[in-house]
Amino acid sequence: MTDRNFSSIPLLDYSLALSSSTKSQFIIDLRHALINVGFLYLSNTDSMVDRHLIDTLKDYIPKLFALPQEEKDKIRMANSLHFLGYSRLGAELTKGKTDNREQFDIATEHISRWKSGDPDYWNVWGPSQYPDEALIPGFQQTMKTYLSQVAALGTHFITLIAEALGLPPEGLSRFYDTPDRMQHRGKVVQYPVPSERSQSDQGVGPHYDAGFLTILLQASPHPGLQVQNLSGDWIDAPPIPGTFVINFGRALEFATKGIARATSHRVLSPPVGSLSPRYSVPLFHNIALDVRVRDSKYELEFPPEILKLRDERGNLAHTDSINYSEFESQPSGMVQLMGRVKSHPDVAQRHYPALFKQFFPEGLPKQGFAY
Ligand SMILES: O=C(O)CCC(=O)C(=O)O
Ligand SMILES: [Fe+2]
Numbered sequence: 001m002t003d004r005n006f007s008s009i010p011l012l013d014y015s016l017a018l019s020s021s022t023k024s025q026f027i028i029d030l031r032h033a034l035i036n037v038g039f040l041y042l043s044n045t046d047s048m049v050d051r052h053l054i055d056t057l058k059d060y061i062p063k064l065f066a067l068p069q070e071e072k073d074k075i076r077m078a079n080s081l082h083f084l085g086y087s088r089l090g091a092e093l094t095k096g097k098t099d100n101r102e103q104f105d106i107a108t109e110h111i112s113r114w115k116s117g118d119p120d121y122w123n124v125w126g127p128s129q130y131p132d133e134a135l136i137p138g139f140q141q142t143m144k145t146y147l148s149q150v151a152a153l154g155t156h157f158i159t160l161i162a163e164a165l166g167l168p169p170e171g172l173s174r175f176y177d178t179p180d181r182m183q184h185r186g187k188v189v190q191y192p193v194p195s196e197r198s199q200s201d202q203g204v205g206p207h208y209d210a211g212f213l214t215i216l217l218q219a220s221p222h223p224g225l226q227v228q229n230l231s232g233d234w235i236d237a238p239p240i241p242g243t244f245v246i247n248f249g250r251a252l253e254f255a256t257k258g259i260a261r262a263t264s265h266r267v268l269s270p271p272v273g274s275l276s277p278r279y280s281v282p283l284f285h286n287i288a289l290d291v292r293v294r295d296s297k298y299e300l301e302f303p304p305e306i307l308k309l310r311d312e313r314g315n316l317a318h319t320d321s322i323n324y325s326e327f328e329s330q331p332s333g334m335v336q337l338m339g340r341v342k343s344h345p346d347v348a349q350r351h352y353p354a355l356f357k358q359f360f361p362e363g364l365p366k367q368g369f370a371y
Contacts, residue, residue: 038263094205121333203267289333
């Protein structure tokens with residue numbers, strides 16, 4: 001119980017999971033992170049994600065945001081049925097306040113399988129938009145390779161999560177289609193330095209992530225990411241060189257009967273006077289679009305000792321996040337689509353007029369409501 005109100009985020013060494021003599025310790029540490037924290041740092045992932053590729057990607061990021069505004073707007077998200085593309089600074093609100101960030105939503109490669117008669121939510125997956133190759137040569141290939149390597153790390157990590165929850169390694173495979181039929185969504189994000197006059201330090205407000213797990217690259221040395229512990233205190237998760245931050249989302253929490261924690265988190269803008277923006281690259285590792293996590297078809301049986309750990313942990317005293325409770329009843333794809341419609345009403349107005357009317361009967365708001 002002393003671990004209940006964590007005051008720092010555990011660091012796990014991925015290479016320990018790859019050797020039979022050290023794997024059991026890794027699984028024990030992962031179990032603690034899943035049940036009590038909901039966040040972890042992961043080091044030594046070079047066998048899955050090329051370290052040089054990460055450095056190359058980091059070098060591209062400031063150049064990507066420095067592209068002329070009109071070039072960024074050419075690939076704006078409103079062009080895309082799949083909610084993939086560029087969003088200007090301040091396009092979204094979280095908990096009623098503007099998020100001070102600018103971003104490119106770019107996903108792993110995927111050809112939409114939607115056909116007439118299929119549910120709308122099949123269209124949340126599809127091809128990405130990239131800036132003109134001549135303006136940022138090589139970025140597209142770097143990003144594609146990066147996303148596919150990180151997605152593969154996520155696919156392996158899911159088997160470790162299953163083991164940490166007392167299931168066989170393939171215990172969570174029912175939530176997935178084959179890897180070639182899945183799409184995982186990445187973003188490249190810039191949090192600008194606020195001006196002296198700024199009233200807000202909100203990079204992104206408190207929220208949960210949606211799916212099973214998020215794999216985050218903190219791509220600049222700025223602190224700012226904070227994680228809410230069981231008593232509601234905000235704990236810093238500053239960048240640690242050579243690591244990813246991994247956190248668990250609402251779908252995993254629902255699918256595991258609350259054993260795994262989706263943990264509320266937020267990002268503070270860089271302090272006024274900082275010399276450069278903060279950059280990050282999250283990858284949201286998805287489950288299959290048709291899955292209803294609470295349907296009996298997907299119900300998982302956990303060993304009593306794992307359920308006991310959940311019960312000993314207890315429930316949250318307080319959280320500042322509210323989003324994605326739709327997993328209780330909706331298919332995963334519908335939860336994603338509803339989240340996207342709320343965050344990006346301009347895209348919805350263009351491509352999903354019926355849903356747009358349902359969520360925004362008064363017409364187009366100035367900003368989206370991210371969470
Ligand atoms: O930028 C970060 O470090 C985290 C961003 C985040 O939590 C999100 O976009 O869901
Ligand atoms: Fe998040």
